[in-house]
Structure formats: C-alpha cells, structure tokens
Amino acid sequence: MTTDGTTTAGAAGTTPRDGLPTLAVYKLASCDGCQLTLLNCEDELLALAGQVRIGYFPEATRAVLPGPYDLALVEGSVTTAADAERVREIRAASRHLVAIGACATAGGIQALRNFADVAEFRAAVYARPEQIDALAGSTPVSDHVKVDFELRGCPVDRGQLLEVVTAFLAGRKPGIPDHSVCFACKRRGTVCVTVAHGTPCLGPVTHAGCGALCPAYGRGCYGCFGPSADAAPDKLIPLLRRDGMDDRAVERFLRTFTAAAFESLRAGGTATGGAREKRPSGDAREQKRDRKQKQRKEAAS
Numbered sequence: 001m002t003t004d005g006t007t008t009a010g011a012a013g014t015t016p017r018d019g020l021p022t023l024a025v026y027k028l029a030s031c032d033g034c035q036l037t038l039l040n041c042e043d044e045l046l047a048l049a050g051q052v053r054i055g056y057f058p059e060a061t062r063a064v065l066p067g068p069y070d071l072a073l074v075e076g077s078v079t080t081a082a083d084a085e086r087v088r089e090i091r092a093a094s095r096h097l098v099a100i101g102a103c104a105t106a107g108g109i110q111a112l113r114n115f116a117d118v119a120e121f122r123a124a125v126y127a128r129p130e131q132i133d134a135l136a137g138s139t140p141v142s143d144h145v146k147v148d149f150e151l152r153g154c155p156v157d158r159g160q161l162l163e164v165v166t167a168f169l170a171g172r173k174p175g176i177p178d179h180s181v182c183f184a185c186k187r188r189g190t191v192c193v194t195v196a197h198g199t200p201c202l203g204p205v206t207h208a209g210c211g212a213l214c215p216a217y218g219r220g221c222y223g224c225f226g227p228s229a230d231a232a233p234d235k236l237i238p239l240l241r242r243d244g245m246d247d248r249a250v251e252r253f254l255r256t257f258t259a260a261a262f263e264s265l266r267a268g269g270t271a272t273g274g275a276r277e278k279r280p281s282g283d284a285r286e287q288k289r290d291r292k293q294k295q296r297k298e299a300a301s
C-alpha cells in the first residue's frame with residue numbers, strides 16, 4: 001500500500017485488452033506540479049490517451065491496471081524510508097522509469113534540508129517529533145534506483161514531457177537538448193540581461209528547457225531547470241559578485257529550485273544534487289574564513 005492509499009504495482013484492475021503500452025504516474029515528496037503539467041496538455045492529452053493505457057495515475061483516475069507498466073513517470077524526491085522502499089517497488093514494476101522535475105532529478109527545494117540538521121528542525125516544529133519519519137536528506141530518484149531518463153524543470157516543460165513520453169513509447173531516444181539557457185536566449189534573440197543590465201543570472205549554468213523565459217522578460221534566470229551538462233558554477237560566481245551579490249546572496253541564489261544540485265557540482269559531485277554531505281552554512285564558512293585569516297595574521301606577526 002502506498003502513502004496515498006492506493007496499490008503501487010497494480011494488484012487490482014483489469015488487464016489491458018488492446019495491446020497498448022501502459023503508463024504509470026507516481027508521486028513521492030513533491031507539490032504535484034509536474035503531474036499537473038501532464039494533465040494540462042489538454043489537446044495533446046487526448047491524442048496521448050489514444051496511444052496508451054493509463055495503468056496507475058491517482059491524480060487522474062482511480063482505476064488501476066495490473067503491472068508491470070511499460071513506462072513510469074516519477075515525480076518527487078525521496079525524503080522518508082517509506083519513499084525509498086516505494087521507489088524500489090516502482091522500479092520493479094516498470095520497464096522504463098523516467099524521473100520528472102527538479103524534485104525527482106535533484107532533490108528539489110526540499111533538499112535545503114541537506115544543509116541543515118533535520119532533527120533540530122523536527123524538534124522545533126513538531127510537538128511529538130519522534131512520530132515524524134524523515135530522512136536527513138532529500139535525494140533524487142537516481143540515488144536509489146536505475147533511472148532511464150531525467151527530465152528537468154520545476155515544473156517540467158509540457159512540450160518536453162510529451163516528447164519524452166512519445167519517445168519512450170516509440171522506442172527511441174528523447175530529443176531533449178542539454179545545453180544552457182544562454183543558448184535559448186541567443187536562439188530567441190533575447191539581449192543578455194547580465195551583459196546589458198548587470199542583472200545576476202544563472203542562465204550560463206542552467207539546463208535549457210524553458211525557452212529562456214525569465215530573461216525574455218528582463219529577469220535573471222534562477223536555475224529552476226538545474227545545472228546544464230557542462231555547468232561550472234564556480235566560474236560564474238565572480239560575475240555574480242561583480243553584479244552586487246555577496247557570499248550569502250550567491251549561496252541563496254544557487255540553492256533554490258534544485259537546492260543541492262549546484263552545491264553538489266561545486267563539491268565535485270554530480271549535477272543531480274544527490275550529495276548528502278552536510279556542508280557548512282554561509283555563517284559557518286564565514287567564521288572558518290575569519291579564523292584562517294586570523295591565523296595567517298598571527299603567523300605573519
């Protein structure tokens with residue numbers, strides 16, 4: 001039984017009679033926004049509905065077909081021991097598994113906990129903290145099981161989502177570019193907000209997929225698609241400082257939608273934000289730097 005009260009791998013329901021591939025949509029720790037992107041496909045959804053059998057999709061239907069399913073879309077990150085067990089069950093019940101959204105591919109906003117003491121928060125917020133089941137970190141699906149494809153975004157882009165579903169159903173590789181938002185700005189003819197106006201922007205290190213939406217409206221990108229394939233955030237940081245950001249502001253800028261992903265890259269890890277090591281907070285880093293400066297001064301005198 002899942003946390004939303006339904007069976008995971010299709011113990012109930014009827015066998016598809018028409019030979020169509022089966023699609024399952026699951027949710028872990030998330031806001032449902034990526035699943036809603038699928039439901040928001042409207043016209044395309046009707047065409048898609050004619051190509052697949054929905055095997056499991058509690059947000060859309062109570063009907064459940066028996067698994068295994070041909071394609072599983074998984075939204076959300078792993079934040080509890082039950083999530084970790086469930087994602088293994090999902091993997092076992094799926095021929096192909098695609099992680100959708102910043103939560104599933106990088107731990108999401110909730111990965112901010114990876115930089116804090118969860119037990120301390122639990123004690124401060126809940127009257128009975130011992131009843132709260134929460135892991136110390138929020139981690140992407142790929143930290144727990146094999147993932148066949150990761151689709152970025154918070155939420156995912158509807159055109160890209162349809163492309164991924166269509167590609168898997170057709171047995172081909174999804175045509176999803178992995179370059180940065182800067183490329184998308186150039187392609188749509190958007191003037192660079194950093195060069196022209198000194199606006200801090202994460203476009204150079206952020207995965208494309210939104211069509212460079214924010215710069216098109218004169219705002220900097222704040223990285224909701226997570227790091228691009230060749231992202232080098234450390235190289236961008238001097239530019240952010242030049243444009244008025246102090247260390248704390250830079251840290252907060254990098255820890256938004258994919259809270260752990262940019263930090264993971266900076267620590268030599270992967271772009272998925274799976275690193276769960278506790279890094280010092282901005283204040284702690286500042287204290288460490290001050291201590292080092294003091295030691296240097298003492299050594300020099």
Ligand code: SF4
Binds near residue numbers: 075076103156
């Ligand atoms: S990636 Fe964003 S929109 Fe999607 S479930 Fe997570 S918080 Fe919601």
Ligand code: SF4
Binds near residue numbers: 181206211221
């Ligand atoms: S924050 Fe960046 S990736 Fe997200 S919609 Fe804006 S420009 Fe696109």
